[in-house]
Amino acid sequence: MLKTATDQLGTVHTFKTTPQRIVSLVPSQTELLCDLGLEAKIVGITSFCVHPHHLKTTKKRVGGTKKVHLDKIKALQPDIIICNKEENTLEMVQQLGTICPVWVTNILTIEDNFRMILDFGKIFNSRTEAQKWHDKLVFALSNFKDFIKDxxxxxxxxxxxxxxxxxxxxxxxxxxxxxxxxxxxxxxxxxxxxxxxxxxxxxxxxxxxxxxxxxxxxxxxxxxxxxxxxxxxxxxxxxxxxxxxxxxxxxxxxxxxxxxxxxxxxxxxxxxxxx
Structure with a gap:
């Protein structure tokens, strides 16, 4: 069954099945994927993906956020590569696109952050966990705004x-x-x-x-x-x-x-x- 989704740069991606092998090239997004219960699907990370701490010994490190080893990523046979407009370079995204679909986020606001979480829920068939995190953050943000208002x-x-x-x-x-x-x-x-x-x-x-x-x-x-x-x-x-x-x-x-x-x-x- 085909699944279509649009990333935060407006690129439309079509997946025949739910991606099972993820390479994440953004530390904060790696942390999010784990919190969404997707750690087992992550096969590659950067050297800066330090949360959760144990990932550095359980996942293949493929380089940094600005420079990666394409051969290492290709060998992991990923179904999807997660990038970010600010953290990763356009040249890198274009090169990675020859391996598999590259999903690019663009987080400038808290609303962008909420959208990313729900997008990941849709892409990886983890809607329930994504919605839980979304609602938890909305509630915490509301409480913080009450705290900060004066x-x-x-x-x-x-x-x-x-x-x-x-x-x-x-x-x-x-x-x-x-x-x-x-x-x-x-x-x-x-x-x-x-x-x-x-x-x-x-x-x-x-x-x-x-x-x-x-x-x-x-x-x-x-x-x-x-x-x-x-x-x-x-x-x-x-x-x-x-x-x-x-x-x-x-x-x-x-x-x-x-x-x-x-x-x-x-x-x-x-x-x-x-x-």
Whole structure:
């Protein structure tokens, strides 16, 4: 029986049967597939697919998110390869398309995230589990919005890279979660991941908070102290990058993380806050 579905780039895919062998090239989507009860169908992952932790010893690693070993993927004989517009390159998707259908997600908003979950339920005949996760996240999101509604808006810059310094700008999932948390993105009018100069930030007035993410660049306290020399007025905070940039089922844990983050910022008791 033919099954037709359209991915988030608008590509229509037709499957003769439900895909049984999955290669996932996006860490957060690998985690989601496992949470949907599809772990047994996953045959290939990236080196960055670290959740659940045991996958690194039970699944074949085929490279990273930007560069993969095509021969290793081909040898796994996948029925479908899961990619993402931001995480994976167009060239990679085109090359992978010679092996089997490549399903590409594009997650910029929480609604995009919800659609991805339900799409996976449809593709992999896991509708019940997908609907459970969808409903669980909708409920948790509603509760979080009640929690956050009276929290004042704070201007915040979210750093993702060093040498050169890069931040999250507009049209990103990070920007979406910053807005959800009442953190007004200092660079929301800029391109998606602009390079910036610290001295210019001071000239522009500097935000209330500077968030230094744990990924993709692993910012540590020494980087925070170094940045303090350039931007003395902003509070610099080390944050968990997975919570701000991983979509899928990770959103549930992220909402709990955000509550604690706000409480710590309010109390100014978090070790992560560099005064």
């Amino acid at each position: 929290v004042p808006v704070q201007k915040t810059a979210y750093f993702i890279w060093k040498n050169p310094y890069m931040v999250a700008g507009t049209h990103t999932y990070i920007n979406e979660l910053l807005q959800l948390n009442h953190f007004e993105n200092w660079y929301q009018t800029k391109e998606r991941y602009p390079e910036i100069i610290l001295e210019q930030m001071v000239v522009d007035g500097a935000p209330d908070y500077i968030f230094l993410s744990s990924e993709p660049y692993p910012f540590k306290k020494n980087a925070a102290y170094e940045m303090r020399q350039h931007i003395p007025k902003a509070k610099i905070v080390l944050v968990d990058g997975e919570m701000f940039s991983w979509y899928g089922s990770r959103l549930l844990k992220a909402l709990d993380y955000f509550r604690i983050l706000h409480q710590n910022l309010q109390n100014e008791a978090a070790e992560a806050v560099i005064e």
